[in-house]
Amino acid sequence: MNVKKIDERDTMFARMSYKKGSKEYEDYYKRNPDKKHIDDEIRELPNICGEGTATYHPLNSPFADAGFKFLSDIKKYVEGEVNKNRVEVTAQEMTNKIKKLLKYIGAKLTGVAKMQDYHYYSHRGRNPETYGDKIEKFHKYGIVFAVEMDKDMINRAPQCEEVIAVTKGYIDGAIIGMWISYYIRELGYDARNHMDGNYLVVAPLVARDAGLGEIGRNGLLITKEYGQRVRLGVVTTDMPLISDKEQDFGIKEFCKICNKCSKTCPGKAIPDGDMKLINGELRWQIEQEKCYGMWRRIGTDCGVCLSTCPFSQGVSLEMIDKMKDSKECMEKILKEYEEKYGIRPYIRETLDLLK
Secondary structure (H helix, E strand, C coil): CCCCCCCCCCCCHHHCCCCCCCCCHHHHHHHHHHHHHHHHHHHCCCCCCCCCCCCCCCCCHHHHHHHHHHHHHHHCCCCCCCCCCCEEEEEEEHHHHHHHHHHCCCCCCCEEEEECCECCCEECCCCHHCCCCECCCCCCCEEEEEEEECHHHHHCCCHHHHHHHHHHHHHHCCCCCHHHHHHHHHHCCEEEEECEEEECCCCHHHHHHHHCCCCCCCCCEEEEECCCCEEEEEHHHCCCCCCCCCCCCCCCHHHHHHHHHHCCCCCCCCCCCCCCCEEEEECCCCCCCHHHHHHHHHHHCCCCHHHHHHHHHHHHHHHHHHCCCCCCHHHHHHHHHHHHCCCCCCCCCCHHHHH
């Protein structure tokens, strides 16, 4: 697969971290003048969870914000010293053990990918101290896991409940990844936790290749068990492991006839047409400026597309296993979804947790 690597500097999270007048700001927009105007317009909007957004609540919004500040404080611990007294292990025993431990400490899905060049960003972009650094340190394996996000919270998207569920997912993923990476280093093998604010890898690509699911129209992973109601964690390591195989249960064909995420996207950021060849791969690509701009207006990270995906609401594994190459089965899944939820599931009432 001749896939071009993604430059983290081009992601919206990185671009929004460049403060006017900083060396990162000056460098990025000197090289990308076409992005300067739209980015400056977005910078003028209130921050996510901030006062002035549509969903702002003086008591509830700071709870999510506090979670992301906690993540920012711990992101420096993703790497650490490796124990010089290495424990000799076999790939099979450690693959089994790591997966069991991950499940015990909160992961719902697990897999291992043999790391490829395109799994890594080409350059770092999100933190001033590493801005522009070329990523050259590669591990052989990626341990991927998914944590579930609460359905009732996500089905209140884009209300405040949604961003709290997402924040919890990032925190759960970060802590699980920390524990596993510390454990592997204690055994004498290098390991790095990739978490919110400190990634070297593109997590959905690693998760796809580790067999956790397939990537849908909106660019997010769709799992059989939880749809898109997951947050992903990745720990890369040089410990010997056995990689899993990529799945193909027909998501691309399903997304072609479903198109619900595109129809319900408040920012009209998700394409409704055919896949295109992008960076060497045939896929869909969202307009991230429209997506992120809507986040800043709403005050949460929206999540409407997550709840809209039929698989996020639960599709029987029996139906999913029959779905590939069966348009009739796909249409049955869509019909049952529409009969139950209409356009999309949406719970208007504020969750008791936040009253």
